[in-house]
Amino acid sequence: MIEVKNLTKIFNQKDSTLYAVDNLSFTANKGEIVVLLGVNGAGKTTTMRMLSTVLKPNSGSATVEGFDINLNPQRVRVNLGFLSGDTGLYARLTAREVITYFGELYDVSKPKIKERINEMADLLDMHDFLDKKVDLLSTGMKQKVSIARSIVHDPPVMIFDEPTAGLDILTAKNIVDFIHQCKNEGKCVLFSTHIMREAERIADKIVMIHEGKILAEGTLTEMREKSNLQDLDDIFIHFVNNSKVEANDEF
Numbered sequence: 001m002i003e004v005k006n007l008t009k010i011f012n013q014k015d016s017t018l019y020a021v022d023n024l025s026f027t028a029n030k031g032e033i034v035v036l037l038g039v040n041g042a043g044k045t046t047t048m049r050m051l052s053t054v055l056k057p058n059s060g061s062a063t064v065e066g067f068d069i070n071l072n073p074q075r076v077r078v079n080l081g082f083l084s085g086d087t088g089l090y091a092r093l094t095a096r097e098v099i100t101y102f103g104e105l106y107d108v109s110k111p112k113i114k115e116r117i118n119e120m121a122d123l124l125d126m127h128d129f130l131d132k133k134v135d136l137l138s139t140g141m142k143q144k145v146s147i148a149r150s151i152v153h154d155p156p157v158m159i160f161d162e163p164t165a166g167l168d169i170l171t172a173k174n175i176v177d178f179i180h181q182c183k184n185e186g187k188c189v190l191f192s193t194h195i196m197r198e199a200e201r202i203a204d205k206i207v208m209i210h211e212g213k214i215l216a217e218g219t220l221t222e223m224r225e226k227s228n229l230q231d232l233d234d235i236f237i238h239f240v241n242n243s244k245v246e247a248n249d250e251f
Contacts, residue, residue, distance in 0.1 A: 001188050002028040002051065002157060006060035009046050009212075020046040022212035023060070028190050028205075030156070033183050035203035036192040037236070043212040044192040045084065048161045051190070052082040064157050078106065081151040084161040091135035095126065095145045098134060099152050106153035113152065120148040123178060140171035147178065158182050160191045164198065176202060196232040208239055215239040 009021040021043045028034035036044045049055040051062055053073035061068060067075040089098055096117060103113035121127045124144045129137055134145065143163065151158065160179065164172040179202060182189050193199055199206055200220060208215040208223075216223055216239045224230055227238045 001030055002034075002062065002064055002190060004047075004051070004060075004062040007047065007050060007057050007062055008059045009043075009050060009055060010058045019212045021050070021057075024209070024212070024214060025060075026207045026214065026217060028188050030188050031183055031186045032204045033179065033189045033191060033202055034205045034207060035199045036190065036207050036209060037194070037196070037199045037203075038192075038209040039194050042194075042209045044194075044209065045161055046212075047209075048082070048084070048159050048190070048192060051076075051159060052080060053077060078153070079155050080157050080159060081153070081155040082159045082161075083147055083150045083163050089134045089142060089145055089149070092133060094131050094133055095137065095141075095148075096130045098145055099148045102149040103152040108153050116152050116154065117148070120151070123181065124148065124174060140167055143167060143171065143175065147175065155187075157188045158190070160189070162192055162194070164193075164195075196236065200232050208236060210240055210243060213243070215243055 004024055004026050007021055007024045008019065011018045011020055024047060026034070036047065038044055046055065050057050051064060051069060053069050053076050056070070061070060063069070064076045065079040067079065069076050093101065099117050100113050103116065108116070117130070121130055124147065126144055126148065129141050134142060137145065147163070163175055167175070179189055179191065191202065203220065205217070205219055206223065207217045216226065218226070220232065223235050227235045229235045229238055
């Protein structure tokens with residue numbers, strides 16, 4: 001599981017200090033899809049990069065499968081599959097070679113890597129391009145390779161940072177189906193998006209964030225009850241407006 005406690009990330013700019021993530025706390029459990037929902041710049045990617053140990057928090061902490069991101073980052077990475085929109089691939093290698101390379105980085109045995117490649121090729125419909133060079137692949141094909149290289153070590157926790165952005169509807173559905181399979185296998189899934197309909201379709205729990213802070217947290221049903229609204233777009237705007245009122249009341 002993922003447990004986040006008072007996580008904060010500050011970026012010092014020329015004339016100001018930006019709280020990209022401001023005292024964030026939430027949990028994501030095994031067999032659960034938790035969606036971080038917010039507009040671009042809300043702090044979703046920064047949060048995920050801290051959880052993946054790419055960035056260090058200024059304060060607060062988080063654990064992945066019980067391992068602290070500050071105290072034991074190597075064990076966090078072993079237990080985590082992280083896919084972002086800019087996950088790197090090597091253009092001159094074939095899809096199979098890329099996945100194999102990352103499997104070896106995770107100390108997965110060669111027989112197990114071959115087995116995992118076949119499993120993922122079946123799941124993501126990759127057999128036709130496994131032996132093509134990455135620079136000859138379409139955007140959707142590259143995204144599938146990115147997913148495969150991120151999960152070749154079969155981690156118990158998955159983090160997806162807007163994985164369907166820019167993809168055609170069929171490829172996006174393929175990826176969402178895969179995310180549901182991760183849940184069915186008992187994995188913990190953290191998924192970020194700014195697309196309300198996407199959150200409605202896949203989330204067991206939604207964590208709304210805005211300007212680095214949590215606006216609301218709960219199931220879609222709970223959020224509808226709290227806001228007396230049905231449409232997630234309207235619910236999100238409702239909580240944004242509430243946060244502005246509360247901020248003004250403090251002054």
